[in-house]
Amino acid sequence: MKKEIYWSVVSSAIFAFFGAILYFLWLNGKTAIYTDPFEYGLWYLPLSLIVVLLIHETYYYWLHRLMHVPKVYKIVHKVHHQSLSTTPWTAFSFHPWESVLEALILPIILLIIPLNIYVLLIYLIFMTFSSVVNHLDIEIYPLWFRKSTFGKLWIDATHHHYHHKEFTTNYGLYFTFWDKLMGTESSKMEK
Ligand SMILES: [Zn+2]
Ligand SMILES: [Zn+2]
Numbered sequence: 378m379k380k381e382i383y384w385s386v387v388s389s390a391i392f393a394f395f396g397a398i399l400y401f402l403w404l405n406g407k408t409a410i411y412t413d414p415f416e417y418g419l420w421y422l423p424l425s426l427i428v429v430l431l432i433h434e435t436y437y438y439w440l441h442r443l444m445h446v447p448k449v450y451k452i453v454h455k456v457h458h459q460s461l462s463t464t465p466w467t468a469f470s471f472h473p474w475e476s477v478l479e480a481l482i483l484p485i486i487l488l489i490i491p492l493n494i495y496v497l498l499i500y501l502i503f504m505t506f507s508s509v510v511n512h513l514d515i516e517i518y519p520l521w522f523r524k525s526t527f528g529k530l531w532i533d534a535t536h537h538h539y540h541h542k543e544f545t546t547n548y549g550l551y552f553t554f555w556d557k558l559m560g561t562e563s564s565k566m567e568k
Pocket of ligand 1 (some may be wrong): 441458540
Protein backbone atom coordinates (compact mmCIF):
# COMPACT_ATOMS: atom_id res chain seq x y z
CA MET A 378 0.00 0.00 0.00
CA LYS A 379 2.94 2.34 0.70
CA LYS A 380 4.19 1.77 -2.86
CA GLU A 381 0.69 2.37 -4.22
CA ILE A 382 0.45 5.68 -2.35
CA TYR A 383 3.89 6.68 -3.65
CA TRP A 384 2.96 5.97 -7.29
CA SER A 385 -0.45 7.65 -6.81
CA VAL A 386 1.22 10.86 -5.63
CA VAL A 387 3.50 10.79 -8.70
CA SER A 388 0.44 10.16 -10.93
CA SER A 389 -1.45 13.04 -9.29
CA ALA A 390 1.44 15.39 -10.11
CA ILE A 391 1.37 14.23 -13.75
CA PHE A 392 -2.42 14.57 -13.97
CA ALA A 393 -2.16 18.04 -12.41
CA PHE A 394 0.45 18.99 -15.02
CA PHE A 395 -1.98 17.98 -17.79
CA GLY A 396 -4.72 19.87 -15.94
CA ALA A 397 -2.53 22.99 -15.90
CA ILE A 398 -1.86 22.70 -19.66
CA LEU A 399 -5.59 22.31 -20.26
CA TYR A 400 -6.35 25.32 -18.06
CA PHE A 401 -3.79 27.39 -19.99
CA LEU A 402 -5.32 26.32 -23.32
CA TRP A 403 -8.82 27.12 -22.00
CA LEU A 404 -7.77 30.61 -20.87
CA ASN A 405 -6.47 31.21 -24.39
CA GLY A 406 -9.69 29.97 -26.00
CA LYS A 407 -8.04 26.94 -27.60
CA THR A 408 -10.35 24.24 -26.18
CA ALA A 409 -13.94 23.32 -26.98
CA ILE A 410 -14.91 23.72 -23.28
CA TYR A 411 -17.88 26.08 -22.83
CA THR A 412 -19.53 27.58 -19.76
CA ASP A 413 -23.16 28.40 -20.71
CA PRO A 414 -25.16 25.14 -20.34
CA PHE A 415 -27.77 26.43 -22.83
CA GLU A 416 -25.25 27.07 -25.62
CA TYR A 417 -25.89 23.71 -27.36
CA GLY A 418 -29.19 22.97 -25.62
CA LEU A 419 -29.76 21.01 -22.41
CA TRP A 420 -30.18 17.72 -24.32
CA TYR A 421 -26.56 18.04 -25.41
CA LEU A 422 -25.24 17.87 -21.80
CA PRO A 423 -26.00 14.16 -21.14
CA LEU A 424 -25.26 13.26 -24.79
CA SER A 425 -21.79 14.83 -24.63
CA LEU A 426 -21.10 12.96 -21.38
CA ILE A 427 -22.03 9.62 -23.02
CA VAL A 428 -19.91 10.40 -26.11
CA VAL A 429 -16.88 11.23 -23.94
CA LEU A 430 -17.40 8.03 -21.91
CA LEU A 431 -17.49 5.92 -25.09
CA ILE A 432 -14.42 7.59 -26.63
CA HIS A 433 -12.48 7.21 -23.38
CA GLU A 434 -13.61 3.56 -23.13
CA THR A 435 -12.37 2.80 -26.65
CA TYR A 436 -9.06 4.61 -26.14
CA TYR A 437 -8.48 2.89 -22.79
CA TYR A 438 -9.37 -0.62 -23.98
CA TRP A 439 -6.90 -0.51 -26.87
CA LEU A 440 -4.23 1.30 -24.88
CA HIS A 441 -4.64 -1.35 -22.18
CA ARG A 442 -4.25 -4.15 -24.74
CA LEU A 443 -1.07 -2.42 -26.00
CA MET A 444 0.22 -2.08 -22.43
CA HIS A 445 -0.03 -5.87 -22.06
CA VAL A 446 2.37 -6.48 -24.99
CA PRO A 447 5.33 -7.93 -23.00
CA LYS A 448 7.95 -5.31 -23.97
CA VAL A 449 5.56 -2.42 -23.27
CA TYR A 450 4.20 -4.09 -20.12
CA LYS A 451 7.62 -4.23 -18.42
CA ILE A 452 8.18 -0.48 -18.81
CA VAL A 453 4.69 1.00 -18.65
CA HIS A 454 2.15 -1.21 -16.90
CA LYS A 455 4.02 -3.50 -14.49
CA VAL A 456 3.75 -1.04 -11.59
CA HIS A 457 -0.05 -1.17 -11.69
CA HIS A 458 -0.05 -4.98 -11.71
CA GLN A 459 2.25 -5.28 -8.72
CA SER A 460 -1.04 -5.03 -6.81
CA LEU A 461 -2.26 -8.62 -7.10
CA SER A 462 -4.95 -7.88 -4.54
CA THR A 463 -6.13 -4.36 -5.21
CA THR A 464 -6.93 -1.63 -2.69
CA PRO A 465 -8.47 1.83 -3.22
CA TRP A 466 -4.88 3.07 -3.54
CA THR A 467 -4.34 0.90 -6.63
CA ALA A 468 -6.73 3.18 -8.56
CA PHE A 469 -3.96 5.65 -9.46
CA SER A 470 -0.90 3.53 -8.81
CA PHE A 471 0.73 3.86 -12.23
CA HIS A 472 4.22 4.18 -13.63
CA PRO A 473 4.72 7.78 -14.90
CA TRP A 474 4.60 6.55 -18.53
CA GLU A 475 1.21 4.99 -17.90
CA SER A 476 -0.04 8.20 -16.25
CA VAL A 477 1.05 10.23 -19.28
CA LEU A 478 -0.62 7.82 -21.72
CA GLU A 479 -3.83 7.76 -19.67
CA ALA A 480 -3.91 11.54 -19.23
CA LEU A 481 -3.37 12.28 -22.93
CA ILE A 482 -6.86 11.45 -24.18
CA LEU A 483 -8.89 14.04 -22.23
CA PRO A 484 -7.05 17.17 -23.53
CA ILE A 485 -7.34 15.74 -27.07
CA ILE A 486 -11.10 15.19 -26.62
CA LEU A 487 -11.47 18.69 -25.19
CA LEU A 488 -9.78 20.26 -28.19
CA ILE A 489 -12.42 18.75 -30.47
CA ILE A 490 -15.69 17.95 -28.69
CA PRO A 491 -17.58 20.80 -27.02
CA LEU A 492 -18.02 19.97 -23.34
CA ASN A 493 -19.68 22.08 -20.69
CA ILE A 494 -17.33 22.90 -17.81
CA TYR A 495 -19.75 21.35 -15.26
CA VAL A 496 -20.12 18.18 -17.35
CA LEU A 497 -16.32 18.00 -17.40
CA LEU A 498 -16.24 18.39 -13.62
CA ILE A 499 -18.87 15.64 -13.17
CA TYR A 500 -16.90 13.44 -15.56
CA LEU A 501 -13.63 13.91 -13.63
CA ILE A 502 -15.33 13.13 -10.29
CA PHE A 503 -17.05 10.10 -11.83
CA MET A 504 -13.77 8.87 -13.38
CA THR A 505 -12.01 9.04 -9.99
CA PHE A 506 -14.93 7.45 -8.15
CA SER A 507 -15.22 4.63 -10.71
CA SER A 508 -11.49 3.83 -10.57
CA VAL A 509 -11.54 3.62 -6.76
CA VAL A 510 -14.73 1.49 -6.73
CA ASN A 511 -13.29 -0.92 -9.33
CA HIS A 512 -10.14 -1.43 -7.24
CA LEU A 513 -11.91 -1.97 -3.90
CA ASP A 514 -11.73 -5.76 -4.25
CA ILE A 515 -15.13 -5.69 -2.54
CA GLU A 516 -18.33 -5.72 -4.61
CA ILE A 517 -20.54 -2.75 -3.74
CA TYR A 518 -23.18 -3.03 -6.48
CA PRO A 519 -26.28 -5.04 -5.52
CA LEU A 520 -26.85 -8.39 -7.22
CA TRP A 521 -30.08 -7.24 -8.93
CA PHE A 522 -28.10 -4.46 -10.65
CA ARG A 523 -25.25 -6.77 -11.65
CA LYS A 524 -27.76 -9.21 -13.16
CA SER A 525 -29.65 -6.51 -15.10
CA THR A 526 -28.98 -5.87 -18.80
CA PHE A 527 -27.18 -2.62 -18.02
CA GLY A 528 -25.34 -4.17 -15.06
CA LYS A 529 -23.85 -6.82 -17.36
CA LEU A 530 -22.43 -4.03 -19.51
CA TRP A 531 -21.10 -2.14 -16.51
CA ILE A 532 -17.64 -2.77 -15.05
CA ASP A 533 -17.49 -3.38 -11.32
CA ALA A 534 -14.91 -4.48 -8.72
CA THR A 535 -15.48 -8.17 -9.58
CA HIS A 536 -14.70 -7.53 -13.25
CA HIS A 537 -11.47 -5.65 -12.50
CA HIS A 538 -10.52 -8.10 -9.74
CA TYR A 539 -10.16 -10.76 -12.44
CA HIS A 540 -7.99 -8.46 -14.55
CA HIS A 541 -5.52 -8.24 -11.67
CA LYS A 542 -5.71 -12.02 -11.14
CA GLU A 543 -5.68 -13.29 -14.73
CA PHE A 544 -3.77 -10.43 -16.44
CA THR A 545 -5.04 -11.17 -19.98
CA THR A 546 -8.79 -10.76 -19.46
CA ASN A 547 -11.17 -7.88 -18.62
CA TYR A 548 -9.30 -4.92 -20.10
CA GLY A 549 -12.23 -2.47 -20.10
CA LEU A 550 -12.62 0.76 -18.14
CA TYR A 551 -16.36 1.50 -17.66
CA PHE A 552 -18.11 -0.91 -20.01
CA THR A 553 -17.69 -4.58 -20.86
CA PHE A 554 -18.62 -4.35 -24.56
CA TRP A 555 -15.07 -4.27 -25.95
CA ASP A 556 -14.11 -7.30 -23.86
CA LYS A 557 -17.24 -9.12 -25.05
CA LEU A 558 -16.64 -8.13 -28.70
CA MET A 559 -12.94 -9.07 -28.67
CA GLY A 560 -13.42 -12.26 -26.62
CA THR A 561 -11.23 -11.02 -23.76
CA GLU A 562 -13.85 -11.27 -21.01
CA SER A 563 -12.91 -13.64 -18.18
CA SER A 564 -14.76 -16.95 -18.13
CA LYS A 565 -15.45 -16.24 -14.44
CA MET A 566 -17.69 -13.34 -15.41
CA GLU A 567 -20.82 -15.45 -15.95
CA LYS A 568 -23.26 -13.55 -13.78
ZN1 LIG B 1 -3.61 -4.38 -17.04
ZN1 LIG C 1 -6.33 -2.03 -12.10
